[in-house]
Amino acid sequence: MRIVVTGTPGTGKTTVSKILGDRFKLPVYNLSELIKEEKLYSFYDRNRDSYAVDIEKLTRFFADKDNFIAEGLVAHYIPCDVSVVLRVNPEAIQERLKERNYNEEKIEENVEAERIAFCATEAFENFEGQTFLHINTTERTPEEIVNVIIEGIERGGVVEEIDWLEG
Template sequence: MRIAITGTPGVGKTTVSKVLGNKFGIKVIDITEAVKKHKLYTEKDEEMDSYVIDFEKLENFIKEIEEKEKVIILDGHVSHLLNPDYTIVLRCNPEIIKERLEKRGYKPKKVLENIQAEILDVCLCESKGKIYEIDTTGRDVEDIVSEIIEAIKNKKERKGIVDWTEKYFDYLTLEIR
């Protein structure tokens, strides 16, 4: 079983994935780290300081791990594109994402692009199959993990619970001005 933990950078995917994986002894694949470490990309986008993923190579890498593991967690903002059996879409207040990404040293353009992606529900809109959306804003990681366990156990599906568009509309028009 492939469980995707997806969402905009800064929503808490890696923290949640690690706690969930450790709690149940599930193998967690950090997509960003795997792509870098195993050269699963076609090129590096210097302007955005990111890698262009070779999805065929990444899929083969994941399949090798699946031969040994019954359940895996795919941690990354593109994990929902990797044919998961169940997708958890983490969401977070754009202001918090902005603070987190700035602390990580993201360039202003990349911060803005990710805030806009969060406001527009990009990861949620791209997800297919069984989807469960969670707003992580102001929540404890153990509480979020408990909700994920409950959702998976009961095959719950939920989406459309977060709408940042009205409150953060100005972020969507920043590049136009």
């Protein structure tokens, strides 16, 4: 099974994917590490202090792999059987990124990205008929989220309604 896990920074992709990898006995690829290790980038973006991923190199890396979990911001570009989008209340993003000592601008950018469902929208736009899971992780433990994912896969998909702009 090929599973990709995406979501705004701080939504819990790495935490959840590790547990999911144990449950399914699947290797877990952290995409930001992989992109650096395997040089799957086109250039280093000095302004953002990050590597600009080369989507073609990324998809080529996974092309011959049938069983994996790939987790990261660009995971939804990888052809897969199951696409997971983790969502969380933007206030949690703010707290979690503050703990990581991200600067104000970067925190605000990511809080806003979660508010407007940036990652989820991109994942929907890349939808190609795979099992789709859109999960509100707020007030769920990582273990509970993994159970929601496993049940969701069995049911052929779950799209929880989430609108942080409401109310």
